[in-house]
Amino acid sequence: MWQFLLIYTIISGGTQNFVHSAVTKPTEHTILVSHANIRDRKFQTHFIDELNTLVDTAAGVHLNELLRELRTNKDYAAHAVKIETATSVTQLIPKTVYLKQLLDLKSNEHSLVANDYYTVRNLNFVAKLKRQLLQLQEESASELRNLRWYNLCVQFWYNDGLSNQTTTTRTSAKRLNNSTKTLAAAATATNYWADVKLAPLRAEAVRATSTAATPMAHIDLERFARTLYANVKAAGAEIIDDYLLTVRKLLQEVIEEKHIAASTSSTEEEEAVAADELPTNVSKEELHALHVSKLSKVLNEIDAILAIEDFYAKRNRLYNYLEKDLSADYEQFKNSQYAHEDLSVILEKLNRKGLDLFVTFIFSNFEFLEHLQETWRKLLPWPSQANEAPLEYDPASQRLFNVHRLYVEFKGDWENSERYDAYQAEVKSLFTDTRNGSANMHIFELLHNASANVGTVTLNMIKAKCDEL
Numbered sequence: 001m002w003q004f005l006l007i008y009t010i011i012s013g014g015t016q017n018f019v020h021s022a023v024t025k026p027t028e029h030t031i032l033v034s035h036a037n038i039r040d041r042k043f044q045t046h047f048i049d050e051l052n053t054l055v056d057t058a059a060g061v062h063l064n065e066l067l068r069e070l071r072t073n074k075d076y077a078a079h080a081v082k083i084e085t086a087t088s089v090t091q092l093i094p095k096t097v098y099l100k101q102l103l104d105l106k107s108n109e110h111s112l113v114a115n116d117y118y119t120v121r122n123l124n125f126v127a128k129l130k131r132q133l134l135q136l137q138e139e140s141a142s143e144l145r146n147l148r149w150y151n152l153c154v155q156f157w158y159n160d161g162l163s164n165q166t167t168t169t170r171t172s173a174k175r176l177n178n179s180t181k182t183l184a185a186a187a188t189a190t191n192y193w194a195d196v197k198l199a200p201l202r203a204e205a206v207r208a209t210s211t212a213a214t215p216m217a218h219i220d221l222e223r224f225a226r227t228l229y230a231n232v233k234a235a236g237a238e239i240i241d242d243y244l245l246t247v248r249k250l251l252q253e254v255i256e257e258k259h260i261a262a263s264t265s266s267t268e269e270e271e272a273v274a275a276d277e278l279p280t281n282v283s284k285e286e287l288h289a290l291h292v293s294k295l296s297k298v299l300n301e302i303d304a305i306l307a308i309e310d311f312y313a314k315r316n317r318l319y320n321y322l323e324k325d326l327s328a329d330y331e332q333f334k335n336s337q338y339a340h341e342d343l344s345v346i347l348e349k350l351n352r353k354g355l356d357l358f359v360t361f362i363f364s365n366f367e368f369l370e371h372l373q374e375t376w377r378k379l380l381p382w383p384s385q386a387n388e389a390p391l392e393y394d395p396a397s398q399r400l401f402n403v404h405r406l407y408v409e410f411k412g413d414w415e416n417s418e419r420y421d422a423y424q425a426e427v428k429s430l431f432t433d434t435r436n437g438s439a440n441m442h443i444f445e446l447l448h449n450a451s452a453n454v455g456t457v458t459l460n461m462i463k464a465k466c467d468e469l
Contacts, residue, residue: 153466
């Protein structure tokens with residue numbers, strides 16, 4: 001009996017000590033996305049990104065350690081080139097493919113030991129985990145993109161209810177009034193960037209000019225432009241990044257497949273490729289590596305653009321690359337032996353993912369214009385009370401109201417090209433008059449570029465896509 005009492009005492013004391021330790025000294029864990037909140041719109045995006053980074057870092061250490069062991073193992077002395085190639089690969093899945101092939105090569109020459117089987121099992125686990133994370137990342141991005149598009153499409157579905165009305169002046173006025181109400185209602189709803197904090201731009205930004213015969217209110221254009229840019233730059237940069245990340249993921253998948261194809265191909269000699277000026281003694285693996293380097297050049301440029309924080313600088317770097325460097329890169333790519341194959345793969349991937357890069361671009365551009373114009377509306381110094389008489393503004397200030405008014409009119413009757421032409425003319429005039437001003441005036445250039453890509457034809461295309469959703 002005393003033995004049982006002793007065991008009970010030890011267990012009880014041990015349990016109490018364990019509980020006491022758990023209460024007084026909690027285990028510290030690294031919290032993923034500690035800067036985010038589960039209510040945040042991009043919580044999933046950041047969470048999955050950090051999981052991917054964690055898996056890449058943790059698994060990468062173990063894979064590289066295994067490669068170091070193989071490098072010093074005499075059984076793999078004949079495969080030194082493949083080991084070095086595997087070491088140079090940064091992507092996790094191709095690296096696991098190389099390692100499994102090295103173990104397969106050993107099995108053809110020497111008998112495998114038990115640890116080799118466990119190694120293959122663990123390599124399969126790492127590759128499967130990475131693929132599942134990438135699939136989860138793709139599903140999350142697609143869902144978020146569809147939610148963004150849905151928010152843009154609501155207004156078109158609303159306007160469909162007005163499509164049977166006649167085009168009389170009275171009806172047009174009614175449509176404009178309904179559209180204005182719709183925009184006002186949308187402003188109160190939870191929108192894409194609902195956490196944007198707008199600096200007050202009311203009484204302190206409006207003053208009566210005493211020099212005019214009839215005192216007129218004035219809006220400080222410099223401050224208006226500066227405040228407007230401050231409140232749209234994060235959204236603009238995010239839209240560019242989301243688009244580039246979509247393209248980047250496609251290229252990354254092609255590059256990874258190239259690495260895997262190169263690792264599984266034989267080492268027989270390829271015929272010379274005249275366009276690339278390759279000697280006849282170049283292996284398939286070397287051909288793939290050369291072609292991957294050309295794709296990686298585009299990938300590196302995308303990474304450089306993604307690293308730029310300022311929206312205007314990011315946008316300029318992207319436009320300069322598209323207008324200048326990309327044409328030269330494309331010529332090199334087009335003359336490559338694998339160009340047709342790569343284009344087919346990319347198109348097949350886009351089709352499988354249900355993606356159209358052009359449709360994504362026009363939606364993204366329209367999304368930015370909507371956000372910019374809604375922020376513009378909020379910054380205008382409207383009367384604070386319903387019975388308050390509106391002020392009379394000088395021509396320069398009135399133009400800011402005109403831009404807003406003409407956009408609302410265009411949105412209310414977006415199939416009318418004259419509405420769009422009037423809006424675009426006002427925007428172009430504002431851009432022309434401010435293009436040589438301070439850096440704050442760059443926002444009007446961004447407005448001009450965005451509005452130039454949103455006309456009646458474009459909105460018809462967007463509506464047609466909305467009807468498919």
